[in-house]
Amino acid sequence: MNRRMHPFRPLLLATLALTAVGCSTTQTNTPAAAAKPAAAPTGPVSISNRAMLLFDDAVKSFDAQKKAKAFDYPSLERKFKAALEADQNLAEAEYNLGVIAERMGKPDEAKARYAAALTKKPSLRQASDNLAIMKQNGGDVAGAVALYQDVLTRYPDDAGSRARLAEIYRQNNDHDKAMELSRAALMRDPMNTNALKVMIRSYLDRKQLAMAKLVALRAVKLDSTDPELHQAVGLILLKEGDAEGARLQFKSALEAKADYVPAHVELAQLALAAEDFPGAEEHLRRILQADGKNAAAHVDLGIALKGQGQYDKAMQEYDEAEKLNPELGATYLNRGIILHKVKDAPERAVELYKKYVALAGGEVALNAEAPVFGLLREAESIVQAKREAQAAEAQAKQMEALQAQQQAAMKAEEAKQKGQTPPGGATPASGTGTAPQATPASATGAQQSAATPAGGAQTAPAQKNAAQADSDEPTDDLL
Numbered sequence: 001m002n003r004r005m006h007p008f009r010p011l012l013l014a015t016l017a018l019t020a021v022g023c024s025t026t027q028t029n030t031p032a033a034a035a036k037p038a039a040a041p042t043g044p045v046s047i048s049n050r051a052m053l054l055f056d057d058a059v060k061s062f063d064a065q066k067k068a069k070a071f072d073y074p075s076l077e078r079k080f081k082a083a084l085e086a087d088q089n090l091a092e093a094e095y096n097l098g099v100i101a102e103r104m105g106k107p108d109e110a111k112a113r114y115a116a117a118l119t120k121k122p123s124l125r126q127a128s129d130n131l132a133i134m135k136q137n138g139g140d141v142a143g144a145v146a147l148y149q150d151v152l153t154r155y156p157d158d159a160g161s162r163a164r165l166a167e168i169y170r171q172n173n174d175h176d177k178a179m180e181l182s183r184a185a186l187m188r189d190p191m192n193t194n195a196l197k198v199m200i201r202s203y204l205d206r207k208q209l210a211m212a213k214l215v216a217l218r219a220v221k222l223d224s225t226d227p228e229l230h231q232a233v234g235l236i237l238l239k240e241g242d243a244e245g246a247r248l249q250f251k252s253a254l255e256a257k258a259d260y261v262p263a264h265v266e267l268a269q270l271a272l273a274a275e276d277f278p279g280a281e282e283h284l285r286r287i288l289q290a291d292g293k294n295a296a297a298h299v300d301l302g303i304a305l306k307g308q309g310q311y312d313k314a315m316q317e318y319d320e321a322e323k324l325n326p327e328l329g330a331t332y333l334n335r336g337i338i339l340h341k342v343k344d345a346p347e348r349a350v351e352l353y354k355k356y357v358a359l360a361g362g363e364v365a366l367n368a369e370a371p372v373f374g375l376l377r378e379a380e381s382i383v384q385a386k387r388e389a390q391a392a393e394a395q396a397k398q399m400e401a402l403q404a405q406q407q408a409a410m411k412a413e414e415a416k417q418k419g420q421t422p423p424g425g426a427t428p429a430s431g432t433g434t435a436p437q438a439t440p441a442s443a444t445g446a447q448q449s450a451a452t453p454a455g456g457a458q459t460a461p462a463q464k465n466a467a468q469a470d471s472d473e474p475t476d477d478l479l
Contacts, residue, residue, distance in 0.1 A: 051087030058083055058096070073104050091121035098130065107134060125151055129160060141168060159189035166198045175202045193219050193226060200232045204239075212236050227253035227260040234266060243270060261290050268300060277307030295325035302334055311342050329359035333372060336379075346379040346386070353379065 058079035065071045077100050084093040098113030111134055117127040132147035145168060148161040155161075166181035178198055185195035196219040203212035216232045223229060234249030247270055253263035264283040271280035281304040287297045302317035318335045321328060336352030339345040353376040360366050366373075 047090055048087045051083050051090050051093075054079065054083035054086055055090060055093055058093075062096075071103070073100050076100055077104075089120060091117045091124050091127075094120060095124060095127045098127065102130070102134075107138075110134065123154065125155060125158065129164075132161075133164065136164070136168065144168065157188050159185040159192045160194065162188070163192055163194040163198060166195065167201075170198055170202050170205070173205075175206060178202050191222055193223050193229065196222070197228060197232065200236075204236070209236055209239055213240075225256050227256040227263060230256060231260070231262050231266075234263075238266070243273075246270070259286070259290060261287055268297075268304075272300065272303060272307075275307060277304045280304040281308070293324055295321040295328050295331070298324065299328065299330045299334060306334070306338060311338050314338060327359060329356045332356045332359070337375065340375065340379050340382075346382040349379045350376065350383060 058076060061079055062076055065076070077097065080093045080096045080100065084090055084097065094113050095117040098110045098117065101107075101113055102110035111131060114127040114131040114134075117124050118131070121127075128147050128151045132144045132151070135141075135147065136144035145165065148165045151158055151161040152165075162181045162185035166178045166185065169175075169181065170178035179202055182195040182198045182202075185192050189195075196215055199215050200212050200219070203209070203215065213233070213236045216229060216236060219226075219229045220233060230249045230253035234246040234253065237243075237246040237249060247267065250263040250266045250270075253260050254267075264286045268280045268283035268287065271277070271283065281301060284297055284301040284304060287294060288301065291297070298317045298321035302314040302321070305311075305317060306314040315335065315338060318331050321331045325331075332352040333356040336349040336356070339352065340349035353372055356372055357363060357366060357376075363373075
């Protein structure tokens, strides 16, 4: 059986995310690479020397860990807490504790730290930025806009807040306002790649691929270490039909950041399309390593395993996907294919195909040429053929049993007849058991024929007695 069955997979989100400076919660749920502690405090508030020394030591530890690419967040947290305990007015320490809390997956604590930092020092722009970004990513768009506008009121030349406001307008399909804010941000900071990313997305939304590509290539020249920019170029090339060029860009994104999930997503999709199932499995496992609750990734991993003939493992992935998201139709479709094509269970496959159609919105919502309908018809025909074969087999067994009964009855009748004397039949005499033999007529072999009288009665031939047997004379028989 051909194991390379057509894969049906859900669309994994591989969008171009807006990375926020100092914020670890991005639209792709990946930590922001640019998050860093605030610099040494400045301003009219006097900070104790002890607190300043402790703060400087904590910042040096952060820089060393960043260079080694190995962060010990609990250790950094203790150091910044010691600085803050030495002087509660140290707003920068409060802010840095917010950054660390966010990186450790404690969003509520991070928000509280940023708010406290702003209370102690309202001019601490980084705290406003991060708090606004967290509100934006959490769905509180109005709260985020208010904070961005407050930053712009305090800092009219701030490019970062303009770029983030531009993204909010783009998400609300106000592309004119988004482009206006992006250009304003670039006028104040020509190196602001966040503004360029907004412009790329806006052009892509409006299917202006040439302009999107032009801006993306410009952005890559500004910062070739940003994985999002390589990802943007890759997505554009993919839309242009250049799959190989797109693959190279996605790999460049991973070279910039090995755990960049959107690039793994796109490379997994390309591998599945090319039936490179081991390659797809590698990327999908990296995706699940970052997000084990990604139901779509579990479905795609099942497809990759199925392509390698590992059907039972594929079924386990589909089971996991169903637990995470029971409404994901691709789970039932792909499970049905294995039951239909491999496990010889077309009845169950028919149920799963129908469930997929229902979750997709019914036959009206699906294209009439959708592959699921062909699979459904094929599975139903197999089920019908099985039923007909079972009925024919049952009928054949009934006929066989009936014939056996008839043969048994015939044998019983024959046995009964053999045990009775035939009507009119004499019992043979003992001896040889042969009938008496006729005596030859004469030595010459001439046989006398019987004469027929005029009256019509046939007379029996004359019999010779024993005395006459040796006589050569004819016998006169007188009537």
